[in-house]
Amino acid sequence: MDFRETEDHSALRKAVGDIADQFGSDYYVAHAESRTPTTDLWKRLGELGYLGINLPEEYGGGGAGMTELTIVCEETAAHGNPLLLLLVSAAISGEVITEFGSDAQRSRWLPSLADGSSKVVFAITEPDAGSNSHRISTTAVKDGDGYLISGQKYYISGVDEADAILVVTKTGTDSAGRAKMSLFVVDADAPGLTRQHLPVSVTLPEKQFTLYFDNVRVGNDRLIGTEGDGFKQIFQGLNPERITGAAICVGIGRFALERAAAYANNRTVWGASIGTHQGVSHALAKSKIEIELAALMTMKAAWLHDQGEPAGDASNMAKYAAAEAAIGAIDAAIQVHGGNGLSTEMGLLPYWGLARLLRIAPVSREMILNHVAQHSLGLPRSY
Amino acid sequence: MNIAVCVKQIPDPAAPWSLDPSTHNLVREGKLILDDSDAYGVEMALQLVDKAGAGEVTLVSMAPRNETSGLRTGLAMGAAKAILVTDDQLAGSDALSTAKVLAAAIATTEFDLVIAATESTDGYTGTTPVQIAELLGLPSVSFAKKVEIDGSVVKVDRQTEAGYDEVICPLPALVTVTAGVVEPRYPSFKGIMSAKSKPVVTLSLADLGLVGAAGGAVAGQEIVSVQKAEARQAGVIVEDDGTGAQQLVEYLEQLKFV
Numbered sequence: 001m002d003f004r005e006t007e008d009h010s011a012l013r014k015a016v017g018d019i020a021d022q023f024g025s026d027y028y029v030a031h032a033e034s035r036t037p038t039t040d041l042w043k044r045l046g047e048l049g050y051l052g053i054n055l056p057e058e059y060g061g062g063g064a065g066m067t068e069l070t071i072v073c074e075e076t077a078a079h080g081n082p083l084l085l086l087l088v089s090a091a092i093s094g095e096v097i098t099e100f101g102s103d104a105q106r107s108r109w110l111p112s113l114a115d116g117s118s119k120v121v122f123a124i125t126e127p128d129a130g131s132n133s134h135r136i137s138t139t140a141v142k143d144g145d146g147y148l149i150s151g152q153k154y155y156i157s158g159v160d161e162a163d164a165i166l167v168v169t170k171t172g173t174d175s176a177g178r179a180k181m182s183l184f185v186v187d188a189d190a191p192g193l194t195r196q197h198l199p200v201s202v203t204l205p206e207k208q209f210t211l212y213f214d215n216v217r218v219g220n221d222r223l224i225g226t227e228g229d230g231f232k233q234i235f236q237g238l239n240p241e242r243i244t245g246a247a248i249c250v251g252i253g254r255f256a257l258e259r260a261a262a263y264a265n266n267r268t269v270w271g272a273s274i275g276t277h278q279g280v281s282h283a284l285a286k287s288k289i290e291i292e293l294a295a296l297m298t299m300k301a302a303w304l305h306d307q308g309e310p311a312g313d314a315s316n317m318a319k320y321a322a323a324e325a326a327i328g329a330i331d332a333a334i335q336v337h338g339g340n341g342l343s344t345e346m347g348l349l350p351y352w353g354l355a356r357l358l359r360i361a362p363v364s365r366e367m368i369l370n371h372v373a374q375h376s377l378g379l380p381r382s383y
Numbered sequence: 384m385n386i387a388v389c390v391k392q393i394p395d396p397a398a399p400w401s402l403d404p405s406t407h408n409l410v411r412e413g414k415l416i417l418d419d420s421d422a423y424g425v426e427m428a429l430q431l432v433d434k435a436g437a438g439e440v441t442l443v444s445m446a447p448r449n450e451t452s453g454l455r456t457g458l459a460m461g462a463a464k465a466i467l468v469t470d471d472q473l474a475g476s477d478a479l480s481t482a483k484v485l486a487a488a489i490a491t492t493e494f495d496l497v498i499a500a501t502e503s504t505d506g507y508t509g510t511t512p513v514q515i516a517e518l519l520g521l522p523s524v525s526f527a528k529k530v531e532i533d534g535s536v537v538k539v540d541r542q543t544e545a546g547y548d549e550v551i552c553p554l555p556a557l558v559t560v561t562a563g564v565v566e567p568r569y570p571s572f573k574g575i576m577s578a579k580s581k582p583v584v585t586l587s588l589a590d591l592g593l594v595g596a597a598g599g600a601v602a603g604q605e606i607v608s609v610q611k612a613e614a615r616q617a618g619v620i621v622e623d624d625g626t627g628a629q630q631l632v633e634y635l636e637q638l639k640f641v
Contacts, residue, residue, distance in 0.1 A: 007455060011455060011570070012575055015459070015569055015570045044569075047571075048570075049572035049573050053572055062572045062573065062576070068572075
């Protein structure tokens, strides 16, 4: 066992952290408050090869893996610039198209994902099928030399920033009555596809949307892999989504604790810095421990994924631990700042909002606990 | 156009620095990083070579323990290779020793131009570059805020207190660049990955024929004592009893600001 970080990884951390620092946390907070995408940062990271770090070199990527994408997610967040769409565009869409796409599909989508010039977001959630993906009702029906897609998706992030959407559809039913799923890459401006902004009160640069598919025609060349293989394909993308979600949480936690420690060291109320008081310092120390533990599990999950080992348990545990730790850290940081913790100027609330979102998405805390209870402890299935 | 860039690897300024209590030298135990002030020289060199269409950038550094972390940053930015002089006898070197070592290392490679920062961020002596030029028999131009190559000469806008001088200097030459000269690039991921396969030549004092001629033992300077900087005075507190503005103006007048 060797926990020393390689020189490459240290250099990667520094380079990505420096780029995020150049923009600064004020940049993120201003864009979150005005709900406008952090496009300039995204483009800069793309130009320098950090967005496509996990994609194959022959398609313009960095030829590295989930471990490196995890570092990109963590460092941007740790330097005040968490990038939610890395979860869907780089982690899910990038991984699924790489693994199951045809050469033509890879050539069509991966280079522009890698250089940041385009995004492919991910649409699975439906009003009547949240965590239970088997119940999705958006259908794709064979029609001539293509398919017609109809149905509704919601809480789909970043559609306004995307050129295309990786859509999970139902193309049949198995003997147990569960959906046979198929994945399609649908143009964001395809005829018959309409989107409606779905307002959320969490302040984020990224917007959420409800999507309505009304006989949206796609060619056969938009089907990823084999019809009906969608469930297996999604699983290729879901672990990366959880791992990168965990990494963003670890980054938010680091960012929060750095800000909190700086404030606690400088802020003096009764002749000594407030960091002197254990009521303050212990809360931050506890969060520090929780963030470090979550970071370890996140790196383990990324490593397992890169090794081709089963990474489901580790990815779920990492995402659980990191979201809980991030919420704890940013909450402690806000508390340390007193009234200032809520000020727009301090800009802490947007990070709390994102951490809180990541307790729910991409998989809720409760679904992870169900998974661990059933799969790691052998307890009865609860649903 | 081949350019040698002097780069210093220094303790991370983000971590607290300390001085060795007996030698008063900066403690360089931990990991070293590329001095930020050298990133400008690396960037300038990369741009000049790029514009010339041929040639390469070579980093030249002196550091303890075969330290290459800072060099890798410069290689990731795009430098082609590095020369590192590392030798236990170099501990406690003064600026002249450092200049002898770097000059000898530069002489092992082909170059048309040598670029250095005006001074390092840890030592701040600012004397090493011109000493290198003298030892190599090169003309030197310091405080460059703009550098252009034009055939066999280098054209430099040299920062002065009054403005800047336009200097034309024959090559080969040594130029020191200020922080404003160019904006250093961020290394790309491909740059980081390719940096590890780029050559780093490690040389000792013996390799350079400088045993006994450079290093702590022959340092011509000694740090006799070190004292903490005096704490700043609290300044003047003006209580505003309605005449605050007037008092402020009088204070500024006294300092001849208004």
